[in-house]
Amino acid sequence: MKKKITLLLFSVILSSFAQSKLDLSYYLPKNVTYNKNIPTPKSVIGHEVGEWHITHDKLIYYMKTLAKVSDRIVIEERGKTYEDRPLILLKITSAKNHNRLEHIRKKHIELTDNSTVDVSNLPVVVYQGFSIHGNEASGSNAALIAAYYLAAAQGNQIDDLLKNTVILFDPSLNPDGLQRFSYWANSNKSKNINADPNDREYTEVWPRGRTNHYWFDMNRDWLPVQLPESKVRIKTFHEWLPNVLTDHHEMGSNSTFFFQPGIQSRTHPLTPKLNQELTKEIAKYHAKALDKMGSLYYSEENFDDFYYGKGSTFPDINGGIGILFEQGSSRGHAQETDNGILTFPFTIRNQFTATLSTLEAANKMRVKLLNYQQNFYKNSKSFEKDKAIIFGDEKDAAKAYKLAEVLHRHKVKVHKLKNDFKEGNIRFKKNSSYAVPLNQKNVRLINAMFDVRKSFQDSLFYDVSAWTFNHAFGVDFLKDVSLSKVGDEIKKPVLQEGNIDFKSEVGYLMPWNEYYAPKVLNSILNKGLRAKVAMKTFINGKNTYDYGTIFIPVQNQELNSKELFEFLSERAKDSHLNIFGVNTGLNDGIDLGSNNFRNIKKQKVAVLVGNGISPSDAGEIWHLFDQRFDMRITKLDVSNFKRTDLSKYSTIIIPNVSSLDNIVDSKLKEWTINGGILIGYKNASRWLSNKKFIKLEFSSKKPLIAKKIKFEDRRLFSGAQVIGGAIFKASLDRSHPVNFGYKNNSIALFRNSTLFIKADKNSFNNPIRYTNEPLLSGYISKANLEQLKETVPFKASQLGRGKVLVFTDNTNFRAFWFGTNKLLMNAVFFGDKM
Known part of the structure; x- marks a missing residue:
């Protein structure tokens, strides 16, 4: 009842x-008069504010209308x-202020x-x-009322405000x-x-x-x-x-x-x-x-x-x-x-x-x-020091440039290096490194961007607890550097054009270290050209080449030698990297005709989207392919999965999931067995394990017992066991295809999950592995930290003629984790070699 x-x-x-009757009187302050020459929202958009949800086109139209008739507003x-x-953007103030x-x-x-x-x-x-x-x-609907009020209200109060x-x-x-x-x-x-x-x-x-x-x-x-x-x-x-x-x-x-x-x-x-x-x-x-x-x-x-x-x-x-x-x-x-x-x-x-x-x-x-x-x-000024920070990557100028670009957007002064120099095993080169003096106005902002913090007053966070930019961009980093190493200020960072050193009749070698190398490789394959990847290191002439180097032979290509040179020259220029011509196939190490150069297949990639999939994780992948690497990626909605022909796709990516239909399970398994490369992120790894796509052993933590915790604090107790977003160090086996293009033996990974996969007993099956002291920055509970140690964030397994690859961590987080984007690109291009 x-x-x-x-x-x-x-x-x-x-x-x-x-x-x-809903009208402006419901919203506006009482005892205020309004200029009748200023149009009300309803007179322009056709309905009262709150009667319908404002569409963006109508919102903009009203703001532009106000700017035309009000001397208080410029747009x-x-x-x-x-x-x-x-x-x-509307700039709103008094007419007198607008004049100055x-x-x-x-x-x-x-x-x-x-x-x-x-x-x-x-x-x-x-x-x-x-x-x-x-x-x-x-x-945004309130913005209609606010803009009207600021344009039309009359009296001493609004005059004083403006x-x-x-x-x-x-x-x-x-x-x-x-x-x-x-x-x-x-x-x-x-x-x-x-x-x-x-x-x-x-x-x-x-x-x-x-x-x-x-x-x-x-x-x-x-x-x-x-x-x-x-x-x-x-x-x-x-x-x-x-x-x-x-x-x-x-x-x-x-x-x-x-x-x-x-x-x-x-x-x-x-x-x-x-x-x-x-x-x-x-x-x-x-x-x-x-x-x-x-x-x-x-x-x-x-x-x-x-x-x-x-x-x-x-x-x-x-x-x-x-x-x-x-x-x-x-x-x-x-x-x-x-x-x-x-x-x-x-x-x-x-x-x-x-x-x-x-x-x-x-x-x-x-x-x-x-x-x-x-x-x-x-x-x-008390935060300022007669020191600088330096960051760079001698083999990947683009990542360092991208970080310099962010600093420049924040009005942080960025400088060149005076000279190349070496610190320990790290070399900082002028053309791929930057210096940031700390004796500048925005030093607090600089400190915030590169902040490293491992102890906290509180153990709960509304968002991430770490974002340290040198880790996010995957660059070498040095602090407390003498200003004597700092050169001239860079008014605006510019990424140098790439090139090819000479036209070859044998072939070309493209190091895989540079950030935009996947973009170039994709355009090469889409052009119908053959390319191979080096599974081992070697020396050709005076140059040393690392794991993952791409070899583009001149012979038996769709283009003749001149056309190939011109095509690769344009790609190198556009993508800001260098490609090297070779005079001989005879190397110190594997030769260019060796079977240790493996053919790379043209990729047609799809990503699952729709109900049960995390929109942000899927969107980050879509953005990475579409905006960063100019690669087409098909968004497969799970609601249409039953009717989708999967045979045209070489790789399918499953972002972080909450649930997936059984139809997805059966179709994906058949497709993978027939030779597909299936990549799963975060909770998708548990789903793939449960569905027998891959055998994973997850580390299960002991249940915590609350002692001396009040009822009102019970959520704080459980919330403290969440990894809301922190940064951890993992060791790399650089010979494994998932790590091609990385020059260091360790990597910083962003993590916001409590999925812990136990390492395989065979070390070669653990190409990425958290160290015994993994925390680089951010909050993690003691229990979670103990569980994380020596676990693995990546696993690869055979399923029929296909491969299943899983990541427990997001390699594409919020579009600014440039340092780990290549892990996904490696999984796409070299997944069949893992």
């Missing part, structure tokens, strides 16, 4: 909501997404360089960004994801809004709208800066160095509203304590505004400020205050929750309210925030 009454009440509320188009949607906006920007940057600049009359800079997760849509504030307003941090989700929510909306959580409206189809085109979580890319959306955002950030940056999100429907500071014991130690104190002071403004409406909220729980790659944390290492907002999500237009019916307009109103409370706080705390920023950079 109680359930029936509750459902009846829900129906009444929904009926009232559907029939009542900048900064770039395009992968799906060719514009990435815009560039002067204000330069003066603002000057205060960070000069501690004597008087900040008392300078505007505060606030960056407000909305819905970086596209299906957390209340943010006089003292420059607002960098980003209405959609993720255009592609927002468009994907708005389509879903709108196309499943009923005339009679149904708040039943089981309705299709509230259950998006895979991969959902959280992510961008390649299914990346862009709120993890503020520090690595690998995606086009991030690149323009970070450019704006460093051009302005905002005092406050807000990041509007959504969370589970049964939650209320969250604002920071979050759990302060999980704040990164490099963040000044005053940062958290100012965040708490700003929080009082949010609380006051939400109390006025009667909206429930919480603050110092759940979320943290540890990983600097998030929008709410990145400002903290750059002299600003980052603030995360999380609104309980309606996930559509209205939904039954523990707190009653949660309507889409209500979520929008909370986000809008927090937008205004942020601006009020920034305005009233203006001088305090400017002083904090000025002192942040003044105090950064």
Whole structure:
């Protein structure tokens, strides 16, 4: 009976909501007049805010309309997404400030360089960004209301705000994801809004709208800066160095509203304590505004400020205050929750309210925030040393360049080396190494990017606990280097063009060390040319060649010697690597006609996608092939697997999975037995083991017994056993094909799983193996660390005429783990030789 009454009440509320006239008065502050010459959102987009989910095209159209009619707004188009949607920014301030906006920007940057600049009359800079997760849509919908308010509101209060504030307003941090989700929510909306959580409206189809085109979580890319959306955002950030940056999100429907500071014991130690104190002071403004409406909220729980790659944390290492907002999500237009019916307009109103409370706080705390920023950079000088860090790879200039490029995007000064030099067994060469002096403005950011941390105040993390960039990019690294080794500053890093030294009538050798070597090999094979891979090392003339060197013979090719030379010359140039002609097939070691040069097959690769597959892991693989190596990869949806002809594929990759249909099992096994190369990641390795594709022995840990743990702390106890993301050292057998192209005998691997595979008793079956002291950076419990030691993150096995290869770790993590990308490429091109 109680359930029936509750459902009846829900129906009444929904009926009232559907029939009542939703208009701007629901959202806007009372007792404020508005300029009638400024168009309302409805007059432009055709519906009231909250009636439908805003599509990205309409959102942009409204922002451009405002910019045309308001002297408070100028609009900048900064770039395009992968799906060719514009990435815009509104600069909002008073008309008088707009007339000297560039002067204000330069003066603002000057205060960070000069501690004597008087900040008392300078505007505060606030960056407000909305819905970086596209299906957390209340943010971008609230941006419509906020932009209207800032353009149309009249009176002393708004005049004072705009006089003292420059607002960098980003209405959609993720255009592609927002468009994907708005389509879903709108196309499943009923005339009679149904708040039943089981309705299709509230259950998006895979991969959902959280992510961008390649299914990346862009709120993890503020520090690595690998995606086009991030690149323009970070450019704006460093051009302005905002005092406050807000990041509007959504969370589970049964939650209320969250604002920071979050759990302060999980704040990164490099963040000044005053940062958290100012965040708490700003929080009082949010609380006051939400109390006025009667909206429930919480603050110092759940979320943290540890990983600097998030929008709410990145400002903290750059002299600003980052603030995360999380609104309980309606996930559509209205939904039954523990707190009653949660309507889409209500979520929008909370986000809008927090937008205004942020601006009020920034305005009233203006001088305090400017002083904090000025002192942040003044105090950064205490972190400076008359030293430099150096990184590079003598055999792979591209990886080092990619790291230098990221530093350059963050306004970190990068220099050449004065000369080549050697440190221990590592050689740093001028053309493939970079120096970063520590006596520069952004030294705290540099320290954060290369941070190594193994002890922590807290054992739980909202995101990863380590991201050390030299490990991620797989480069040789040296710290505390004398500035005497540092050469001239590089204004903009440039990757040198590759070439071929001469035209040969015998053949060409391409070392496999360079990052873009797989791209060239793929184009060679697609051209119908023959290529072979060296299974052993050798010397030809004066050059020493390592395992994995690619040999392209001149004879019996589809192209004549001249055409082959021209084709390879173009590929070398485009891919920034060197290919070497040879005069003789006689080598010191294996000769060019040896059977130890194995033929390489043309690859046609597919990756499983769809329900049961991790979208982010699949997207990283898709992006790697499509964007980095210009390789076609077919996305096979598991829902169509029964009808798919697998015979055309040489390699199939299974990303991290939660479940797979039995049809997938039987078809994949038949395909593999007939000669396919099957590659599985993370939980796919357990699935493949359970389905008898490969025999793996997993290390099972002893159950932990909680002693003196309170009931309220039980989740903290279990959560501490999770590897949320840390970096570990493994030894390499470089003669094994999975390790071709690596010059060092060890590698840094990123790991965020507790899958531990026991090593084989035969050492040659353990080409990658965690060391006895594997932890390089990040958090891992003592129990997990003991289990991890001497286990293996990779296994290869025969199945019929095919091969099954598994990785327990993600070699493509967030597109910035350049150092391990080649492991997957090796599995693709050389899997049949393992």
